Amino acid sequence: MLRSKTNRQSGGILITALVVVVIVTVLATSIQRDYYRSITLVESTLSRQGASLVMDSTPDLIETLLASDQDHQVDSLADRWLQPVSAMPVAEGLLSAQIIDANGKLNLNSVAVGGDAGEEFTVAQRRLIRLLQTFDDLALSQYQAEQLVKALKDYIDEDDFVVDFESAETEYYAALSPVGYRASNQLLESISELRFVRYFTPEVIHRLTPFVTILPHTASGFNVNTASSNVLRTLNTFDDLSPLDPSMVTAWEEVRTEQPFVDEQSFASTPTIQQLQSGNSTVTMDDLLYASDYIELAVDLRWRDRLYLFSALLERDGQRVKLIKKTNGIL
Ligand SMILES: [Ca+2]
Ligand SMILES: [Ca+2]
Numbered sequence: 001m002l003r004s005k006t007n008r009q010s011g012g013i014l015i016t017a018l019v020v021v022v023i024v025t026v027l028a029t030s031i032q033r034d035y036y037r038s039i040t041l042v043e044s045t046l047s048r049q050g051a052s053l054v055m056d057s058t059p060d061l062i063e064t065l066l067a068s069d070q071d072h073q074v075d076s077l078a079d080r081w082l083q084p085v086s087a088m089p090v091a092e093g094l095l096s097a098q099i100i101d102a103n104g105k106l107n108l109n110s111v112a113v114g115g116d117a118g119e120e121f122t123v124a125q126r127r128l129i130r131l132l133q134t135f136d137d138l139a140l141s142q143y144q145a146e147q148l149v150k151a152l153k154d155y156i157d158e159d160d161f162v163v164d165f166e167s168a169e170t171e172y173y174a175a176l177s178p179v180g181y182r183a184s185n186q187l188l189e190s191i192s193e194l195r196f197v198r199y200f201t202p203e204v205i206h207r208l209t210p211f212v213t214i215l216p217h218t219a220s221g222f223n224v225n226t227a228s229s230n231v232l233r234t235l236n237t238f239d240d241l242s243p244l245d246p247s248m249v250t251a252w253e254e255v256r257t258e259q260p261f262v263d264e265q266s267f268a269s270t271p272t273i274q275q276l277q278s279g280n281s282t283v284t285m286d287d288l289l290y291a292s293d294y295i296e297l298a299v300d301l302r303w304r305d306r307l308y309l310f311s312a313l314l315e316r317d318g319q320r321v322k323l324i325k326k327t328n329g330i331l
Pocket of ligand 2: 155
C-alpha cells in the first residue's frame with residue numbers, strides 16, 4: 001500500500017532521484033565520454049543526506065533537458081525530451097524514470113464546467129465518455145461511461161446540485177458508511193482522489209490512469225501529436241458518444257510520424273477528419289493542441305528492498321519550467 005512520506009530524509013532521497021535522472025538523461029545522451037562521470041555524480045548525490053542544495057538546482061537541470069527542444073511551436077513524439085529513459089543501476093538500486101507529455105492526455109478537470117442538469121454534455125465530457133469505452137476488458141457501455149462522467153463532474157464542480165438522480169453530490173457521499181464525506185467541489189489535485197467518486201472502481205481507475213492527467217485548470221484540448229490511440233479515438237463527431245474505431249486513428253499516427261501536425265488546418269485536412277465531417281457532422285477541433293506546456297515526471301527508485309516513488313507536474317514557460325506539484329511515496 002502506498003503511503004505518504006514527509007520524512008525529511010526520505011524526501012531527500014526522492015528529490016535526489018529526480019535530479020539524478022535529469023543529470024543522467026542530459027549527460028548520458030549527449031556526451032558519451034561524460035557518462036561515467038555522471039554515474040559518479042549519481043552515487044555521490046544518492047549518498048548525500050541533506051538535499052536542499054539539490055532541490056534548489058532541480059528546475060535548472062530540467063530546463064537544460066528542455067533546452068534541446070528548439071521548436072516549441074510544435075511538440076511531437078520525436079522530440080528528444082520525450083524519449084524513453086532506460087532503467088539504470090545506481091548505488092545499490094535501480095532507477096527508472098519517465099518524462100511524459102501531460103498534454104497528450106485528457107485533463108480530468110475539464111469535465112467540471114458545463115453539462116449541468118438540463119444541459120447537454122460538453123465537448124470535454126463527451127471525450128471522456130468515449131475514452132471510458134475504449135477499454136475492451138472493462139467493456140463499459142455508453143450508459144455506464146455517462147454515469148462515471150456525471151459523477152466526476154458533480155464531485156468536482158463547485159455546486160452541490162446533482163446533474164441527475166444517478167449522479168452524486170455531498171448528500172450521497174455523506175450518507176455512505178462507515179464514514180461519510182463531502183463532495184470535493186473543487187478541481188482534482190491527484191488521480192488518487194478518483195477513488196472517492198461514485199462508480200469509480202479500482203479497475204476503472206487503473207485502466208483510465210495512463211490516459212488522463214490533472215491540470216490546474218479546466219482546459220480541454222490535448223496535443224494530437226503526442227496523444228495515444230485511445231485518446232485520439234475520443235475525437236468522434238459531436239453527437240456520437242462512442243469512440244472512433246481504432247483503424248480510424250492509425251492514419252493520424254502514421255502521418256504525424258512523417259510530419260507532425262502544425263495547426264488546425266493541417267489536422268483538419270486529413271482524410272479521417274474529411275470522412276467524419278461529411279454531411280452535417282462536426283468534430284470539435286478548435287481546442288486541440290500541437291505543442292505542449294505540461295510535463296509529468298515519474299521517477300521510481302528501487303533501493304534496499306523499497307520502492308521510492310516520485311512524480312511531478314511541471315509547466316513549461318518558454319525555456320523555463322516551474323514545478324506545479326509533486327507527490328512522493330514509499331511502496
Ligand atoms: Ca453539481
Ligand atoms: Ca459539486
